[in-house]
Amino acid sequence: MNRVYTDLGGHMAIAVDGVDLREPPTPALAAELRRALWDNIVLCIRGQSIDPAAFLAAGRAFGEPEIRPEIPHVPGFPAVTTLSSEDRDTKGDGKRLVAGANWHSDDTFMPRPSALTVLYGIVVPAVGGDTQYANMYAAYEALPAEQRRSLDTLQVVHTMKPARADLARTRSIDPAILAQRPPSTHPLVRTHPETGRKALYISRNRMDHIVGMEREASHRLIDDLVDHATQPQFTYRHKWTQGDLVVWDNRCSMHKANGDYPEGARRFMQRIVVAGEVPV
Ligand code: SIN
Numbered sequence: 586m587n588r589v590y591t592d593l594g595g596h597m598a599i600a601v602d603g604v605d606l607r608e609p610p611t612p613a614l615a616a617e618l619r620r621a622l623w624d625n626i627v628l629c630i631r632g633q634s635i636d637p638a639a640f641l642a643a644g645r646a647f648g649e650p651e652i653r654p655e656i657p658h659v660p661g662f663p664a665v666t667t668l669s670s671e672d673r674d675t676k677g678d679g680k681r682l683v684a685g686a687n688w689h690s691d692d693t694f695m696p697r698p699s700a701l702t703v704l705y706g707i708v709v710p711a712v713g714g715d716t717q718y719a720n721m722y723a724a725y726e727a728l729p730a731e732q733r734r735s736l737d738t739l740q741v742v743h744t745m746k747p748a749r750a751d752l753a754r755t756r757s758i759d760p761a762i763l764a765q766r767p768p769s770t771h772p773l774v775r776t777h778p779e780t781g782r783k784a785l786y787i788s789r790n791r792m793d794h795i796v797g798m799e800r801e802a803s804h805r806l807i808d809d810l811v812d813h814a815t816q817p818q819f820t821y822r823h824k825w826t827q828g829d830l831v832v833w834d835n836r837c838s839m840h841k842a843n844g845d846y847p848e849g850a851r852r853f854m855q856r857i858v859v860a861g862e863v864p865v
Contacts, residue, residue: 586603586604586605587603588601588602588603588604588617589601589602589603590621593627593629593821593823594627594718594820594821595821596720596723596818596819596821597625597626597627597718597720597723597821597838598625598626598627598628598629598718598821598823599621599624599625599627599628599629600628600629600630600631601618601621601628601629601630601631602631602632604618604630604631604633605633606630606633606635606639606640606642606643606830607634607635607639608639609639609642609643609645609646610642610643610646614646615646615647618630618646618647618832619646619647622647622701622832622833622834623777623779623780623834626718626720626722626833626834626837626838627718627821627823627831627832627833627834627838628831628832628833629823629829629830629831629832630643630829630830630831630832631826631828631829631830632828633705633828633829633830634828635705635830637659637661637662637665637855638662640665640703640705640830640855640857641662641664641665641857643703643830644664644703644857644859647701647703647832647859648700648701648859648860649859649860650664650665650857650858650859650860651664651699651858651859651860652664653666653692653858654762655758655759655762656684656856657669657672659855664857665855665856665857666855666856666857666858667853667854667855667856668684668704668842668852668853668854668855668856669851669852669853669854670710670714670846670850670851670852670853671851672684681844683842683843683844684842685840685841685842686841686842686843686844687789687790687841688717688719688787688789688811688814688815688839688840688841689787689788689789689790689791689839689840689841690721690786690787690788690835690836690838690839690840691788691835691858692835692858693743693769693771693786693788693791693792693835694743694744694745694766694768694769694791695766695769696769696863697860697861697862697863698769698771698835698861698864699835699858699859699860699861700834700835700836700859700860700861700862701832701833701834701835701858701859701861702832702833702835702840702856702857702858702859703830703831703832703856703857703858703859704716704830704831704832704833704854704855704856705829705830705831705854705855705856706825706826706827706828706829706830706831706854707827707853707854707855708827708851708852708853709825709826709827709829709852710846710847710850710851710852711850712846712847712850713843713844713845713846713847713850714825714842714843714844714845714846714850714852715822715823715824715825715843716822716823716825716831716840716841716842716843717815717820717821717822717823717840717841717843718820718821718822718823718833718838718839718840718841719814719815719819719820719838719839719840720819720820720821720837720838721784721785721786721787721814721819721837721838721839722777722780722782722783722784722837723818723819724784724785724810724813724814724819725774725783725784725785726783727813727819728813733774733783736773736774736785736810737772737773737774737783739772739773739774739795739796740770740771740772740773740795740796741770741771741772741773741786741792741793741794741795741796741803741807742768742769742770742792742793742794742795742796743768743769743770743771743788743791743792743793744768744791744793745758745762745763745766745791746758746763747790747791748790748791748792748793748794748800749789749790749804768793770796771786771864772786772864772865773785773786773787773795774786775836775864775865776865777834777836777837778836778862780837782837784836784837784838785810785814786836786864787807787810787811787814787839788839789807789808789811792804792807795807811839814839815839835861836861836864
C-alpha cells in the first residue's frame with residue numbers, strides 16, 4: 586500500500602493514509618512513523634479497523650505501553666484504556682465525565698510522565714468532540730529571549746490530585762492510588778530527547794506551584810503561559826473521523842478534549858500511553 590502524508594495544521598500535525606495496523610508495523614514502518622511524529626508533534630494514522638491486540642501492537646511501535654489502573658480498560662488489556670461519552674464519575678457525584686477537558690499534557694504528576702499518547706477513534710460524534718493541540722516548541726520560541734531565559738530556570742511541583750479544582754471536572758481518584766503517586770517536580774521548560782528542541786512543559790490542572798513562588802503567583806504565570814500557547818497560530822484542532830488513530834507527543838504539546846457533542850451522541854475511544862523519561 587502506498588503511504589500518503591498530508592499536512593494538517595501547517596505548523597504541527599500530519600495525517601498518513603495507506604497504513605494498515607491489522608498487522609504490527611515492521612521496524613522500518615515504525616521508524617518512519619516515529620520520525621513523522623517527532624517532526625509534526627501529532628500524527629493521525631487514518632482508516633484503521635483494529636482489535637485491542639492490534640492496537641497494543643501499534644502502540645508498541647512508539648514505545649512501551651504503560652498501565653494506568655485508575656482508568657477503565659478493555660477486559661484482558663490493562664494498557665488499553667477507554668474514554669467514553671457514557672463515562673460517569675462513579676467515585677464522586679455520578680455526573681458525566683469529559684476526561685482532559687482542560688489544556689494539559691498527560692500524566693505530568695509522574696516522575697517519568699508518559700512521552701506519548703495514542704488515541705483510537707472507534708465511535709466519533711458527527712458534531713463536536715474534537716481534540717485541540719498546542720505546539721509548545723513554537724509557543725516557547727515565540728517568547729522574548731529574556732523571558733525564555735527566566736523560564737528556563739523554573740521548576741514546578743505537579744500533583745495527581747488536581748491543584749486547581751476550579752478548572753475542570755476530573756475523575757475522582759481512589760485515595761489508595763493517590764497515596765502511590767507523590768508529587769513530582771519538573772522543569773517548566775524541557776528539552777525534547779529526540780529533537781533537542783526546548784518546549785514549554787505545562788499541565789495547568791496538575792501544577793501545584795512553581796518552586797520558590799506562592800501558589801497564586803505561580804497559577805497567574807502558568808495561566809498567562811497557557812493563554813500565550815493556545816493562540817490560534819500555535820494550535821491545531823483535530824476533527825475526528827471514525828478509524829483515526831492519533832498519536833501525540835506530550836513532551837512538546839498540550840491538548841484538550843471537547844465535550845461539546847450533543848447529549849445522547851456517542852464518542853468511544855481506546856487509549857494507550859507510552860512510557861517517557863525524566864524531563865530535563
Ligand atoms: C486525553 O486528554 O487524553 C483525551 C483527549 C480526547 O478525548 O479528546
